[in-house]
Amino acid sequence: MLKIGLLGYGKAGSAVASILAADPRYALAWVARRHADAAGETVTVNGIDVPVLGMADGGLDQWLERHPVDAVVDFSNADAVSVYGNAICQRGIALVSAISAYSTEQLAYVRSLGQHIRVMASPNITLGINFLMLAARLLRGIAPFADVEILEQHFREKPEVSGTARKLAETLELNESNITSLRLGGIVGHHEVIFGFPHQTVRLIHNAIRREAFGTGAAFALEELLRHPPGFYSFDDLLLARVRQNLLAA
DSSP, rough: EEEEEEEESSHHHHHHHHHHHHHHTEEEEEEEEGGGGGGOOOEETTTTTEEEEGGGSSSSHHHHHOOSSEEEOOOOGGHHHHHHHHHHHHHTTTEEOOOOOHHHHHHHHHHHHHHHHHEEEOOOOOOOHHHHHHHHHHHHHHHHEEEEEEEEEETTOOSSSSHHHHHHHHTTTOGGGGGGEEEEEEEEEEEEEEOOOOEEEEEEEEEETTTTTHHHHHHHHHHHHHSSSSEEEHHHHHHHHHHHHHHHHO
Protein backbone atom coordinates (compact mmCIF):
# COMPACT_ATOMS: atom_id res chain seq x y z
CA MET A 1 0.00 0.00 0.00
CA LEU A 2 1.42 3.36 -1.07
CA LYS A 3 1.49 6.27 1.37
CA ILE A 4 0.10 9.52 -0.04
CA GLY A 5 0.29 13.12 1.20
CA LEU A 6 -2.38 15.57 0.02
CA LEU A 7 -1.74 19.30 -0.41
CA GLY A 8 -4.90 21.40 -0.24
CA TYR A 9 -8.12 20.62 1.58
CA GLY A 10 -10.72 22.89 -0.02
CA LYS A 11 -13.79 21.66 -1.88
CA ALA A 12 -11.77 19.70 -4.44
CA GLY A 13 -9.10 18.55 -1.99
CA SER A 14 -11.58 17.16 0.53
CA ALA A 15 -13.37 15.24 -2.25
CA VAL A 16 -10.03 13.83 -3.43
CA ALA A 17 -9.15 12.86 0.14
CA SER A 18 -12.36 10.81 0.47
CA ILE A 19 -11.57 8.85 -2.70
CA LEU A 20 -7.91 8.19 -1.83
CA ALA A 21 -8.78 7.16 1.73
CA ALA A 22 -11.30 4.62 0.41
CA ASP A 23 -8.94 3.16 -2.22
CA PRO A 24 -7.24 -0.04 -0.96
CA ARG A 25 -4.12 0.76 -3.03
CA TYR A 26 -3.36 3.90 -1.02
CA ALA A 27 -3.03 5.12 2.56
CA LEU A 28 -3.74 8.82 3.04
CA ALA A 29 -0.92 9.69 5.45
CA TRP A 30 -1.52 13.42 5.93
CA VAL A 31 -3.15 16.56 4.59
CA ALA A 32 -1.39 19.94 4.24
CA ARG A 33 -3.26 23.21 4.60
CA ARG A 34 -2.02 26.69 3.76
CA HIS A 35 -2.15 28.24 7.22
CA ALA A 36 0.42 27.57 9.93
CA ASP A 37 -2.25 27.30 12.63
CA ALA A 38 -3.50 24.13 10.94
CA ALA A 39 -0.51 22.24 12.39
CA GLY A 40 -1.52 19.75 15.05
CA GLU A 41 -5.07 19.44 13.78
CA THR A 42 -6.62 16.35 12.29
CA VAL A 43 -9.34 15.91 9.69
CA THR A 44 -11.66 12.92 9.65
CA VAL A 45 -11.80 11.23 6.26
CA ASN A 46 -14.02 8.18 5.89
CA GLY A 47 -13.88 7.69 9.65
CA ILE A 48 -10.07 7.93 9.79
CA ASP A 49 -8.32 10.78 11.62
CA VAL A 50 -5.65 12.19 9.28
CA PRO A 51 -2.95 14.54 10.66
CA VAL A 52 -2.73 18.07 9.21
CA LEU A 53 0.40 20.08 8.36
CA GLY A 54 0.33 23.87 8.23
CA MET A 55 2.18 24.74 5.01
CA ALA A 56 3.13 28.21 6.24
CA ASP A 57 4.99 27.01 9.34
CA GLY A 58 8.22 26.18 7.47
CA GLY A 59 8.47 22.72 8.98
CA LEU A 60 8.00 20.67 5.84
CA ASP A 61 11.40 18.95 5.95
CA GLN A 62 10.91 17.78 9.52
CA TRP A 63 7.33 16.77 8.74
CA LEU A 64 8.44 14.56 5.85
CA GLU A 65 11.01 12.92 8.10
CA ARG A 66 8.29 12.04 10.61
CA HIS A 67 5.60 11.28 8.02
CA PRO A 68 7.30 9.79 4.92
CA VAL A 69 5.20 9.23 1.81
CA ASP A 70 5.67 7.67 -1.61
CA ALA A 71 3.83 10.42 -3.48
CA VAL A 72 2.28 13.86 -3.02
CA VAL A 73 -0.97 14.96 -4.67
CA ASP A 74 -1.26 18.74 -5.04
CA PHE A 75 -4.69 20.42 -5.08
CA SER A 76 -3.51 23.59 -3.34
CA ASN A 77 -2.28 26.60 -5.34
CA ALA A 78 0.37 27.49 -7.90
CA ASP A 79 2.78 29.00 -5.36
CA ALA A 80 2.96 25.89 -3.16
CA VAL A 81 5.40 24.00 -5.41
CA SER A 82 8.16 26.48 -4.51
CA VAL A 83 7.66 25.48 -0.85
CA TYR A 84 7.71 21.70 -1.22
CA GLY A 85 9.47 21.07 -4.55
CA ASN A 86 13.01 20.77 -3.28
CA ALA A 87 12.00 18.68 -0.26
CA ILE A 88 10.18 16.01 -2.27
CA CYS A 89 12.91 16.03 -4.92
CA GLN A 90 15.58 15.27 -2.31
CA ARG A 91 13.53 12.35 -1.00
CA GLY A 92 12.49 10.86 -4.34
CA ILE A 93 8.79 11.47 -3.67
CA ALA A 94 6.56 11.36 -6.76
CA LEU A 95 4.27 14.31 -7.54
CA VAL A 96 0.78 14.41 -9.03
CA SER A 97 -0.20 18.05 -9.58
CA ALA A 98 -3.70 19.21 -10.49
CA ILE A 99 -2.89 22.93 -10.49
CA SER A 100 -4.44 24.79 -13.43
CA ALA A 101 -2.86 28.23 -12.99
CA TYR A 102 0.92 27.75 -13.11
CA SER A 103 2.83 30.66 -14.59
CA THR A 104 5.38 29.93 -17.32
CA GLU A 105 8.17 30.07 -14.75
CA GLN A 106 6.35 27.85 -12.26
CA LEU A 107 5.57 25.23 -14.91
CA ALA A 108 9.22 25.25 -16.00
CA TYR A 109 10.19 24.53 -12.38
CA VAL A 110 7.67 21.68 -12.14
CA ARG A 111 9.10 20.25 -15.36
CA SER A 112 12.62 20.51 -13.95
CA LEU A 113 11.62 18.29 -11.01
CA GLY A 114 11.07 15.56 -13.58
CA GLN A 115 14.83 15.33 -14.04
CA HIS A 116 14.96 13.64 -10.63
CA ILE A 117 11.51 12.30 -9.69
CA ARG A 118 8.27 11.15 -11.29
CA VAL A 119 6.04 14.15 -11.98
CA MET A 120 2.58 14.33 -13.56
CA ALA A 121 0.97 17.74 -14.02
CA SER A 122 -2.41 18.39 -15.61
CA PRO A 123 -4.84 21.36 -15.33
CA ASN A 124 -7.71 18.87 -15.15
CA ILE A 125 -7.12 15.49 -13.57
CA THR A 126 -10.44 13.81 -14.36
CA LEU A 127 -10.12 10.67 -16.44
CA GLY A 128 -13.07 11.63 -18.63
CA ILE A 129 -11.79 15.06 -19.71
CA ASN A 130 -8.42 13.62 -20.63
CA PHE A 131 -10.07 10.90 -22.72
CA LEU A 132 -12.12 13.66 -24.38
CA MET A 133 -8.91 15.55 -25.11
CA LEU A 134 -7.37 12.46 -26.67
CA ALA A 135 -10.46 11.82 -28.82
CA ALA A 136 -10.65 15.48 -29.91
CA ARG A 137 -7.00 15.49 -30.95
CA LEU A 138 -7.56 12.32 -32.98
CA LEU A 139 -10.58 13.78 -34.78
CA ARG A 140 -8.77 17.06 -35.41
CA GLY A 141 -5.98 15.11 -37.10
CA ILE A 142 -8.44 13.16 -39.24
CA ALA A 143 -10.50 16.20 -40.24
CA PRO A 144 -8.36 19.37 -40.06
CA PHE A 145 -10.87 21.15 -42.36
CA ALA A 146 -13.67 21.06 -39.74
CA ASP A 147 -14.66 24.16 -37.77
CA VAL A 148 -13.87 23.66 -34.09
CA GLU A 149 -15.18 25.56 -31.06
CA ILE A 150 -14.84 24.93 -27.32
CA LEU A 151 -17.58 25.62 -24.77
CA GLU A 152 -16.82 25.59 -21.04
CA GLN A 153 -19.28 26.12 -18.18
CA HIS A 154 -18.48 26.44 -14.46
CA PHE A 155 -19.93 27.75 -11.20
CA ARG A 156 -20.61 31.48 -11.20
CA GLU A 157 -17.78 32.35 -8.79
CA LYS A 158 -15.04 31.05 -11.11
CA PRO A 159 -13.53 34.23 -12.60
CA GLU A 160 -11.05 32.99 -15.20
CA VAL A 161 -11.30 30.91 -18.37
CA SER A 162 -10.75 27.33 -17.27
CA GLY A 163 -7.24 25.94 -17.58
CA THR A 164 -8.75 22.81 -19.12
CA ALA A 165 -10.36 24.84 -21.92
CA ARG A 166 -7.05 26.58 -22.57
CA LYS A 167 -5.30 23.20 -22.67
CA LEU A 168 -7.92 21.91 -25.11
CA ALA A 169 -7.37 24.95 -27.35
CA GLU A 170 -3.60 24.49 -27.22
CA THR A 171 -3.89 20.78 -28.01
CA LEU A 172 -6.17 21.48 -30.98
CA GLU A 173 -4.09 24.47 -32.19
CA LEU A 174 -6.93 26.93 -31.60
CA ASN A 175 -6.91 30.48 -30.29
CA GLU A 176 -8.46 31.48 -26.99
CA SER A 177 -11.07 33.33 -29.07
CA ASN A 178 -12.44 29.88 -29.96
CA ILE A 179 -13.42 29.35 -26.31
CA THR A 180 -16.87 30.37 -25.05
CA SER A 181 -17.22 30.58 -21.26
CA LEU A 182 -20.46 30.53 -19.27
CA ARG A 183 -20.81 30.96 -15.50
CA LEU A 184 -24.04 29.51 -14.14
CA GLY A 185 -25.17 28.50 -10.66
CA GLY A 186 -23.20 25.68 -9.10
CA ILE A 187 -21.96 23.81 -12.19
CA VAL A 188 -18.88 21.79 -11.22
CA GLY A 189 -17.46 21.65 -14.73
CA HIS A 190 -18.68 21.21 -18.31
CA HIS A 191 -16.40 21.07 -21.35
CA GLU A 192 -17.57 20.56 -24.90
CA VAL A 193 -15.63 20.40 -28.17
CA ILE A 194 -17.82 21.01 -31.21
CA PHE A 195 -16.69 19.95 -34.69
CA GLY A 196 -18.65 21.53 -37.53
CA PHE A 197 -18.55 19.57 -40.79
CA PRO A 198 -20.36 20.53 -44.02
CA HIS A 199 -23.12 17.94 -43.45
CA GLN A 200 -22.81 16.90 -39.82
CA THR A 201 -21.80 18.03 -36.35
CA VAL A 202 -19.82 16.10 -33.77
CA ARG A 203 -19.95 17.10 -30.09
CA LEU A 204 -17.57 15.63 -27.53
CA ILE A 205 -18.87 16.40 -24.03
CA HIS A 206 -17.59 15.89 -20.51
CA ASN A 207 -19.50 16.81 -17.38
CA ALA A 208 -17.93 16.69 -13.93
CA ILE A 209 -20.96 15.84 -11.77
CA ARG A 210 -19.17 15.73 -8.43
CA ARG A 211 -15.69 16.79 -7.34
CA GLU A 212 -14.94 13.18 -6.43
CA ALA A 213 -14.18 12.77 -10.15
CA PHE A 214 -10.89 14.54 -9.40
CA GLY A 215 -10.11 11.86 -6.82
CA THR A 216 -10.76 9.05 -9.28
CA GLY A 217 -8.41 10.76 -11.74
CA ALA A 218 -5.74 11.26 -9.08
CA ALA A 219 -5.94 7.58 -8.13
CA PHE A 220 -5.50 6.57 -11.79
CA ALA A 221 -2.60 9.01 -12.27
CA LEU A 222 -0.79 7.74 -9.17
CA GLU A 223 -0.98 4.11 -10.27
CA GLU A 224 0.14 4.86 -13.83
CA LEU A 225 2.85 7.37 -12.87
CA LEU A 226 4.55 4.93 -10.52
CA ARG A 227 4.87 2.42 -13.39
CA HIS A 228 7.10 4.90 -15.24
CA PRO A 229 10.71 5.98 -14.71
CA PRO A 230 11.48 9.46 -13.35
CA GLY A 231 10.43 12.19 -15.77
CA PHE A 232 7.77 14.80 -16.47
CA TYR A 233 4.45 13.46 -17.75
CA SER A 234 1.08 14.87 -18.67
CA PHE A 235 -2.11 12.97 -17.91
CA ASP A 236 -2.30 12.44 -21.67
CA ASP A 237 1.06 10.65 -21.63
CA LEU A 238 -0.13 8.23 -18.95
CA LEU A 239 -3.47 7.65 -20.67
CA LEU A 240 -1.82 7.01 -24.06
CA ALA A 241 0.52 4.47 -22.48
CA ARG A 242 -2.47 2.59 -21.05
CA VAL A 243 -4.36 2.77 -24.38
CA ARG A 244 -1.36 1.36 -26.25
CA GLN A 245 -1.03 -1.40 -23.69
CA ASN A 246 -4.70 -2.35 -24.08
CA LEU A 247 -4.52 -2.25 -27.89
CA LEU A 248 -1.48 -4.50 -27.92
CA ALA A 249 -3.24 -6.95 -25.59
CA ALA A 250 -6.42 -7.02 -27.73
